[in-house]
Amino acid sequence: MPAEKTARVRKAVPAKKSVPAKTSAPAEKAASAAKSASAAKSAPAKKAGAAPAKKAVTGTAKKAVAGTAKKAVTGTAKKAVATERIAPAKPPRNESHTALVRRARRINRELAEVYPYAHPELDFENPFQLVVATVLSAQTTDLRVNQTTPALFAKYPTPEDLAAANPEEVEEILRPTGFFRAKTKSVMGLSKALRDDFGGEVPGRLEDLVKLPGVGRKTAFVVLGNAFGRPGITVDTHFQRLVRRWEWTAEKEPDKIERAIGELFPKTDWTMLSHHVIFHGRRICHARKPACGACPIAPLCPAYGEGETDPEKAKKLLKYEKGGFPGQRLNPPQSYLDAGGIPAPPLGVPASTSASPEPEPAAPTSPPSASPAAPATGSPSRGTG
Numbered sequence: 073m074p075a076e077k078t079a080r081v082r083k084a085v086p087a088k089k090s091v092p093a094k095t096s097a098p099a100e101k102a103a104s105a106a107k108s109a110s111a112a113k114s115a116p117a118k119k120a121g122a123a124p125a126k127k128a129v130t131g132t133a134k135k136a137v138a139g140t141a142k143k144a145v146t147g148t149a150k151k152a153v154a155t156e157r158i159a160p161a162k163p164p165r166n167e168s169h170t171a172l173v174r175r176a177r178r179i180n181r182e183l184a185e186v187y188p189y190a191h192p193e194l195d196f197e198n199p200f201q202l203v204v205a206t207v208l209s210a211q212t213t214d215l216r217v218n219q220t221t222p223a224l225f226a227k228y229p230t231p232e233d234l235a236a237a238n239p240e241e242v243e244e245i246l247r248p249t250g251f252f253r254a255k256t257k258s259v260m261g262l263s264k265a266l267r268d269d270f271g272g273e274v275p276g277r278l279e280d281l282v283k284l285p286g287v288g289r290k291t292a293f294v295v296l297g298n299a300f301g302r303p304g305i306t307v308d309t310h311f312q313r314l315v316r317r318w319e320w321t322a323e324k325e326p327d328k329i330e331r332a333i334g335e336l337f338p339k340t341d342w343t344m345l346s347h348h349v350i351f352h353g354r355r356i357c358h359a360r361k362p363a364c365g366a367c368p369i370a371p372l373c374p375a376y377g378e379g380e381t382d383p384e385k386a387k388k389l390l391k392y393e394k395g396g397f398p399g400q401r402l403n404p405p406q407s408y409l410d411a412g413g414i415p416a417p418p419l420g421v422p423a424s425t426s427a428s429p430e431p432e433p434a435a436p437t438s439p440p441s442a443s444p445a446a447p448a449t450g451s452p453s454r455g456t457g
Contacts, residue, residue, distance in 0.1 A: 162374050163319055175372070176320050176336045182369045183348035189407035190347035192298045193400045194218060199274035199299040200266070201225055204234075204259050206294045207286040212249045215400040219419035220248050222402075231272050234263040248419065258286030276300045290326065297343035305330050306346040310353025317357065317375040355394045363389040 163175060184190075193214040196202040201221065209217045224245050228234040234242070239256055246252040246259075262284040266272055274295065275281055281292035293304025305311075307326040315321055321332035337345055356363045362379025365386030370376050380386045392399050393413040401408075402416050409415070 172320070173336050176318070176333075179318060179369060179372050180337065180341065180345055180348060182372060183352055184344070186368050187348055187351045189405065189411045189413070190344065190351045191405050191408060192294070192347065193350075195221065195401050195403055196299075197225075199295060200231055202299045203262065203274055203281075203284070203287065203291065203295050206291045207258050207262065208246065208249050208255055210255075211251055213400060215416050216249055218400060218402050218416060220246060222418070228263075231263040231266040234260060235267045255286075261285030262287060274299070276302065278304075289330070293346075297346070303339040303342040304346070305333055305342045306350065307333075308350060309359075310350045310357075311346060313359055314349050314353050314357055317373070317378070319374050355391050356389075358389065358391075361389050363387070366390055366394075 163172070167175075194202065194205045194209065195218045196205055204224070205217050205221050208220065224234075224242070227245070228237055228242075237260065239260060242256045242260060243252050246255050249255060265284050266274060269283075270280070276296065278289070278292050278296060281287050281295060282289060287295075290307055293306050296302040297304040297306070307330050312324070312326065312329055315329060315333055316324075320336060321329055323329045323332050333345075334342065352369075356367050358379070362375075363386040364370055364373075364376050364379040365381045365383040366389070367373065367376075367386070380389060387395075389395075391397060393408070393411060396412070396414075398414040398416050399408065400416055402418060404413055404415055
């Protein structure tokens with residue numbers, strides 16, 4: 073029995089000695105925990121070390137993005153400013169006739185506000201003077217015609233007088249207008265027709281006017297609209313150019329343009345519509361260098377950008393009263409003078425190269441006393457001015 077107890081005790085002793093081995097597990101766990109803690113501590117250190125780099129990269133990226141965004145915003149802002157300044161309106165594809173009518177009439181209303189003083193730009197006192205002046209205006213400016221007709225009408229005041237004139241004397245008077253021989257033949261021929269066929273009076277019907285030598289539909293409508301108060305559309309070079317730029321019509325022949333535009337406006341608007349469009353074509357919407365940047369109807373114009381868009385440069389392209397220069401009439405209407413218009417000079421007045429945008433002599437700031445009196449009536453022509 074003692075031996076068995078001793079054996080059991082001996083067997084138990086190792087078991088008791090194994091307890092420290094068991095107790096070493098927590099130590100290992102503690103060591104493991106310490107290592108883990110060290111690893112955990114070192115991990116944040118690594119993360120902490122990586123974070124600044126990441127932040128740096130992120131910061132750089134953000135700055136780069138911000139810079140790009142700023143440039144984009146700046147570019148957009150600049151475009152927005154430009155668009156806000158002038159936002160040309162492109163007509164939609166397949167624009168309906170109703171939409172075209174509305175757009176065309178809106179442009180005409182705007183032009184009426186820009187040129188409330190629009191008027192015929194040929195000086196005349198009666199229908200005979202108007203029809204002769206309109207025929208003479210072909211291939212020259214109204215200014216040159218207005219400078220020439222005072223001497224012509226002073227010597228030949230009636231159709232009978234001009235019909236019986238010496239052609240060489242008439243040619244000499246008309247020489248400044250260019251093509252003076254052909255023009256002499258035309259005005260003397262129409263004077264003879266008026267004398268022989270119409271009792272010395274200018275007829276007030278289109279079909280009669282176009283029978284006169286040198287008189288076509290354009291000239292006839294000028295006379296009808298401005299001497300007789302009968303509506304007509306004057307399709308001169310300015311009118312043709314602008315209605316195509318505004319995409320009112322794609323027609324190129326004057327007769328077809330006349331019909332196409334006539335469908336967009338009531339007849340009562342035809343005469344003043346012609347004045348508005350021709351005024352705008354002579355002053356702002358030029359053939360070679362349109363002053364787009366100074367155009368008051370630019371937001372409505374589908375052709376904006378064909379000319380100079382810089383406002384300051386565009387202002388230098390303005391002509392006549394819009395640019396502070398003389399007009400084409402020696403005796404313009406009072407409304408034109410009230411709007412800042414300057415009368416044209418008579419023929420022979422020394423030119424002021426710094427005052428006039430045209431090759432013709434420039435005008436003084438006040439009407440010359442030698443200018444013959446004329447009513448505030450007249451007509452637009454095909455003049456290149």
